[in-house]
Amino acid sequence: MKRMILVDGNSLMYRAYYGMAAMGSLTQNSKGLYTNAIYAFVRMMNNLISRDYDAILVAFDAGKKTIRHEMMTEYKAGRPPMPDEFRMQIAYIKQYLDIMRIKQYEQPLYEADDIIGTMAKKAVENGYHVDIYSSDKDLLQLINENTT
Numbered sequence: 368m369k370r371m372i373l374v375d376g377n378s379l380m381y382r383a384y385y386g387m388a389a390m391g392s393l394t395q396n397s398k399g400l401y402t403n404a405i406y407a408f409v410r411m412m413n414n415l416i417s418r419d420y421d422a423i424l425v426a427f428d429a430g431k432k433t434i435r436h437e438m439m440t441e442y443k444a445g446r447p448p449m450p451d452e453f454r455m456q457i458a459y460i461k462q463y464l465d466i467m468r469i470k471q472y473e474q475p476l477y478e479a480d481d482i483i484g485t486m487a488k489k490a491v492e493n494g495y496h497v498d499i500y501s502s503d504k505d506l507l508q509l510i511n512e513n514t515t
Contacts, residue, residue: 369421371490374412375479375501376427376471380460382502383407384453393452401452405459415500416467422495425464426482429473480505487514 384404387393394403416423464471472482480503487497487509497514499506 369495370419371495371497372415372418372420372423373483373486373497373499374415374423374425375483375503375506376425377479378501378503379411380404380408380457383411384456401456404453404456405463408460409463412463412467412469416469423469424486425469425471426479426486427471427473428478429475484509
């Protein structure tokens with residue numbers, strides 16, 4: 368059976384940044400660029416791409432406003448703003464994916480988990496076993512014999 372890996376890019380980036388920050392490691396290069404999220408994200412992705420797979424996609428949230436914000440005005444209202452030390456690393460993380468020729472996708476008004484849900488369903492319909500990497504609990508509803 369063919370295998371597809373679907374990665375929630377936002378989830379993995381946050382985990383990379385805050386995981387390193389929690390250990391007291393907000394590293395910078397000689398030019399002042401924070402690198403802790405880049406470093407941890409690359410390590411996690413390198414671990415994933417060392418596995419056996421036929422297709423891989425990293426999905427990202429496209430922006431601040433989504434369909435969920437239109438339906439619920441208080442959606443994610445209590446969430447703190449993204450730290451600048453994290454924000455400055457995102458472009459480099461996406462550049463790494465480009466260099467590694469790992470497909471990435473984002474769609475205005477949709478979150479990464481929406482994209483992953485759609486892709487997972489279509490992939491299973493096309494004969495793939497799908498492995499999803501995310502800390503988003505909404506994606507647990509996709510788990511079945513063909514989706515982990």
